[in-house]
Amino acid sequence: MQRTTAAERTPPTVVALLASPLGILVRAVARIRASVHVKLLAAFLVITLLFIAMTAVSLLAVTETARQTTLLDEAHERVGWSRQIEHALAMQMHFTSMALLSQSADSVSLILRENNRFNDTLERLQTAAPAEERALIQAIRGAQDDAMATVADIANALRDRRLAEAMTALRTEQEPIYQKIEALVSSLVAAEEQRMARLRASIAASQSRSLRLTAGFAVASVALALLAGFVISWSFILPVREARGFLSEVAEGRFGGKIVVPNRDEFGALAEHMNRMSEELHRLDDEQRVAAERLHSLNDRLALASRAKSEFLANMSHELRTPLNAILGFTEIMHDGLYGEVPPELREPLVDIQTNGRHLLRLINDVLDLSKIEAGRLELGVTEYSVQEIVDVVHTSLKSLAIEKGLTFTATVPPDIPTAWGDGRRLTQCLLNLAGNALKFTRRGRVDLDVRLEGEWLTYRVTDTGIGIPKDEIDKIFAEFRQVDTTITREYGGTGLGLSITKRLVEMHGGRIGVDSELGKGSTFFFTVPLHTDGERA
Amino acid sequence: MKDRTVLHIEDNEYNRKIVRQLLSRTSFKLIEAADGEEGVAVAQRELPDLILMDVQLPKLSGLDATRQLRADPRTAKIPLVVVTSFALSGDDRRAMDAGASAYLAKPYSPRDLMALIHKFLPDN
Numbered sequence: 331m332q333r334t335t336a337a338e339r340t341p342p343t344v345v346a347l348l349a350s351p352l353g354i355l356v357r358a359v360a361r362i363r364a365s366v367h368v369k370l371l372a373a374f375l376v377i378t379l380l381f382i383a384m385t386a387v388s389l390l391a392v393t394e395t396a397r398q399t400t401l402l403d404e405a406h407e408r409v410g411w412s413r414q415i416e417h418a419l420a421m422q423m424h425f426t427s428m429a430l431l432s433q434s435a436d437s438v439s440l441i442l443r444e445n446n447r448f449n450d451t452l453e454r455l456q457t458a459a460p461a462e463e464r465a466l467i468q469a470i471r472g473a474q475d476d477a478m479a480t481v482a483d484i485a486n487a488l489r490d491r492r493l494a495e496a497m498t499a500l501r502t503e504q505e506p507i508y509q510k511i512e513a514l515v516s517s518l519v520a521a522e523e524q525r526m527a528r529l530r531a532s533i534a535a536s537q538s539r540s541l542r543l544t545a546g547f548a549v550a551s552v553a554l555a556l557l558a559g560f561v562i563s564w565s566f567i568l569p570v571r572e573a574r575g576f577l578s579e580v581a582e583g584r585f586g587g588k589i590v591v592p593n594r595d596e597f598g599a600l601a602e603h604m605n606r607m608s609e610e611l612h613r614l615d616d617e618q619r620v621a622a623e624r625l626h627s628l629n630d631r632l633a634l635a636s637r638a639k640s641e642f643l644a645n646m647s648h649e650l651r652t653p654l655n656a657i658l659g660f661t662e663i664m665h666d667g668l669y670g671e672v673p674p675e676l677r678e679p680l681v682d683i684q685t686n687g688r689h690l691l692r693l694i695n696d697v698l699d700l701s702k703i704e705a706g707r708l709e710l711g712v713t714e715y716s717v718q719e720i721v722d723v724v725h726t727s728l729k730s731l732a733i734e735k736g737l738t739f740t741a742t743v744p745p746d747i748p749t750a751w752g753d754g755r756r757l758t759q760c761l762l763n764l765a766g767n768a769l770k771f772t773r774r775g776r777v778d779l780d781v782r783l784e785g786e787w788l789t790y791r792v793t794d795t796g797i798g799i800p801k802d803e804i805d806k807i808f809a810e811f812r813q814v815d816t817t818i819t820r821e822y823g824g825t826g827l828g829l830s831i832t833k834r835l836v837e838m839h840g841g842r843i844g845v846d847s848e849l850g851k852g853s854t855f856f857f858t859v860p861l862h863t864d865g866e867r868a
Numbered sequence: 869m870k871d872r873t874v875l876h877i878e879d880n881e882y883n884r885k886i887v888r889q890l891l892s893r894t895s896f897k898l899i900e901a902a903d904g905e906e907g908v909a910v911a912q913r914e915l916p917d918l919i920l921m922d923v924q925l926p927k928l929s930g931l932d933a934t935r936q937l938r939a940d941p942r943t944a945k946i947p948l949v950v951v952t953s954f955a956l957s958g959d960d961r962r963a964m965d966a967g968a969s970a971y972l973a974k975p976y977s978p979r980d981l982m983a984l985i986h987k988f989l990p991d992n
Contacts, residue, residue, distance in 0.1 A: 648924045648974075655975035656882035663978050668889055691975060711961065 344571070347564070360565040360592040369565075369595065373558040380554055384547035391540025395533055402529045404458060405522050411455045412519045415470070416512065418448035423508050426481060429488060430496060438485040445478055455518075460525075466518050473511045480504040569597035576604060586612030643701050650694050658687045696827040703834045710838055712863055715754030717781055717788065718743045724761045725779060731769050738776035739769070747783050752863040756835045757790075763828040764792040764855045772796035775852070783861065787841075791856040798849040808833045808843065832857070839863045871897045872989050875916035877907030877933065878951070879925055887920065890978055896989070904928025908936050911943050918988050919948040920981075921968075923959055931966045938967035947988040951976065 347353050362369065421444045429437035452474070456467045480503045487496035569591040576589040587608055591601045661683045665672060672680065702708040725741040732739035761779070768777040775795030782789045799807060808829050829843075836843045841859035874896045876887050884900055891898045899914055901907035904925040911919060919937070923930040930950055937943040950968040952959035963971045972984060 645924075651974045652880045652883060656880065656886065658975045659883070659886040659978050663886065663889055666979070668893070687975075 344568075348568075352561070356561050356564045356568065357592045359561050360568065360597075361594055363594040366566065366595050366597070369562055373562050377551065377555045377558060380547070380551040384544065384551060387547060388540065388544050391536065391543065394536050395540070398529055398533045398536065402526060402533065405526045405529060408455055408458055409519055409522045409526070411451045411458075412515055412522065414451045415448055415455070416515050416519075418444045418451065419508060419511055419515065422448070422477070422481070423504075426484060426500060426504060429484070430493075430500060433488065433491075433493060435485045435488045438481065438488075441481055445474070445481075448474060463518060463521060466514060466521070470511055470514045470518070473507055473514060477504060477507040477511065480507060565593065566597060569593050569601055573597075573601065573604060576608070580608065580611065585615045640702070643698055647694070647698050651691075654687060654691055654694075658684060658691075661687065696831060699831050700827050700834075703831065703838075708834075708838070710753040710756060710863070712751060712753055714749050714751060715757070717747045717750055720754060720758045720761060721779055721781060721790075723758055724765050727762065728765055728769055731766075732777065735769065735773070737769065737772055737774075739778075740776070741779040743781050744783065747781060747788075748861070750788060750861050752839055752859060753835075757839070757859065760832040760835050760857060761790055761792070763832045764790075764857075767828060768792045768794035768796060768853070768855070772852070786861050787858050788861050789856055789858045791854060793852065793854045795852040798851055798853055799845065799847040800849050804845060804847060807845070871895055872918070873897045873899060873914060873916040874918045874920065874985065874989075875899050875901065875907070875911055875914065876920045877901045877904070877910075877925065877930070878920070878922040879903060880922075883922075886978060887981070890982060896985070902926075904930060904933040908933050911937055911946070912940060915942060916946060918985060919946055920951060920985075921948060922951045922974075923963065931962055934963070934966040934968055949984055949988070 348356070359369065364372075422441050425437045425441045425444065429435060429441075449471075452467060452471060456464065456471075459467055480499060484496045484499050484504065487493070487499060569589075572589050572591055576587055579587050585608060589601045589604055589608075591598060593601065661680055663669070665677070665680045665684070699708070721741045721743050725739070729739060765777065765779060772794045773796070777792065777794045777796075780791050780793075782791070833843045836857040836859060839859040840863055841857055843855070843857040845853055845855045847853035872895070874887075874891060876884060876898060878884050878887070878900070879902050884902075888898060888900075899910060899916065901910045905927045907919075907921065907925070908928065921930045921934055925933065928936075934948060934950060937946070937948065947969045948967070950959075950963035950966070950971045951974050952963055952971045960971045960973070969988065970984060972981060
């Protein structure tokens with residue numbers, strides 16, 4: 331599935347490329363089990379070798395052309411020599427004619443000189459001439475010898491003043507020989523010229539062949555270089571593209587995809603590592619998902635259990651209160667004489683029943699309150715309230731206890747304190763707890779309530795001259811079920827929940843609670859709440 | 869003048885007995901019901917002058933019974949005191965929302981209950 335999405339990101343040109351034979355080649359190169367380094371080196375080496383081969387071929391062509399040019403030069407030279415031979419022949423004929431005309435043999439020596447030149451040139455020609463021309467040169471040489479014999483005859487005839495004989499020899503013997511030599515030389519020249527023409531054609535042909543060859547090599551080299559570059563680079567780009575698609579899937583949080591590349595090089599190794607990473611991520615993701623689901627269901631079960639607990643507590647609250655209502659109710663109506671005059675000796679036990687019943691009620695209330703706070707089910711009923719009223723309620727309800735214990739009990743509220751916002755009844759409960767504790771733990775002296783407004787903060791304070799709290803216990807007294815000493819519980823009573831509940835209620839108002847105390851001297855408990863609590867913070 | 873009737877809806881016999889004892893010395897006529905459904909039926913039949921309704925009742929809760937009585941035009945105006953479980957639990961607010969005229973937290977003092985009854989049914 332992930333593979334498809336990765337392919338979708340590849341541009342259509344690449345898809346077309348991968349479908350073509352070029353794509354097969356790219357994959358084949360990718361499949362080669364060699365490192366990227368070696369592959370690149372091999373590609374560059376192939377291209378370099380091709381260029382070297384091209385250079386060698388060009389050099390060979392140049393050498394061949396040079397050889398043929400030399401041959402052409404030689405042929406050219408031979409033609410020159412042939413012309414010289416022709417010239418020497420003409421000179422011989424000229425000098426022979428001159429000898430006849432002057433009727434002197436002096437010119438004959440000049441003929442001999444021309445003959446020597448003729449022979450020298452012919453000698454050179456014979457050395458340079460190709461084999462097929464040797465016979466022709468041999469024939470020329472034979473004819474020349476004949477001509478020289480005739481020249482000797484003519485010279486002899488002239489010396490002997492046999493002019494007519496010399497003329498006849500010239501006409502009938504020498505001229506035909508010279509004509510023959512001339513014809514032979516001409517055919518030699520013609521042969522050389524033909525050879526030259528062939529050489530020229532051959533040079534032209536070899537030049538054009540070497541041009542074609544060089545061009546062919548150049549085109550092939552460029553094409554091969556392009557092909558190698560293309561194939562090699564795409565054999566690297568393809569896995570990189572795959573990896574990019576794969577990694578973006580991972581980045582989007584889709585794990586477990588697989589990257590498939592044909593490469594058996596570093597890219598192949600990389601792909602393998604990425605696949606392992608993907609598997610590991612997938613595994614971790616699954617584990618995390620399972621854990622999250624487990625946590626979720628656990629959470630649901632806990633929420634269910636918490637609801638069940640809260641319902642149980644609500645029911646229990648009512649169930650406990652119903653018999654307590656009967657106990658307290660019957661005691662009161664009995665005490666009030668509804669069943670007739672109460673005998674004096676029964677009055678005290680009736681009051682004791684009432685006192686203990688009320689104590690039991692307070693304990694039940696505390697336990698239920700704390701349970702609700704723990705379950706996060708306690709809500710503050712935030713309304714306007716009067717600070718004066720709270721202090722008055724607390725003072726009034728505890729005044730009798732203070733009088734009973736012989737304690738001075740005062741309450742001071744500055745007259746300028748404005749109407750406050752908060753849960754007045756809960757704050758009353760808090761102040762009742764603190765003041766109740768103070769009265770409980772003070773045997774002699776006084777308990778004073780007062781309120782101060784500092785800026786937007788109200789501080790309720792209860793100061794007593796009671797037993798005080800040891801320093802090392804101060805931090806613990808706000809914890810649940812905590813009284814400094816278990817003997818205190820027996821002597822003074824109480825659940826140890828009051829302070830804990832008070833602390834939670836104050837914190838729900840966005841305030842804080844604190845105490846300053848000196849052992850044996852007394853304590854000051856206080857809590858500070860905003861003048862305007864904006865709502866519940868439980 | 870006809871004796872005024874107080875309907876007490878409460879499932880606990882002892883608590884019914886306390887009210888019975890309290891009202892025995894007065895001119896109020898007491899009728900009782902032990903669950904929410906019966907309470908609504910008796911109220912609609914007898915049209916009492918005051919209803920004392922416990923909040924937690926079998927079959928039909930005190931709050932639901934209160935809502936039913938308030939929805940019925942014959943009983944909508946009858947003073948109705950809901951006896952809540954615990955003043956700070958939020959029951960008091962729910963009771964007033966359901967249409968109670970007043971609430972009394974349990975356990976209540978019989979003196980407070982009598983004071984409340986006299987408040988709604990003053991002596992001439």
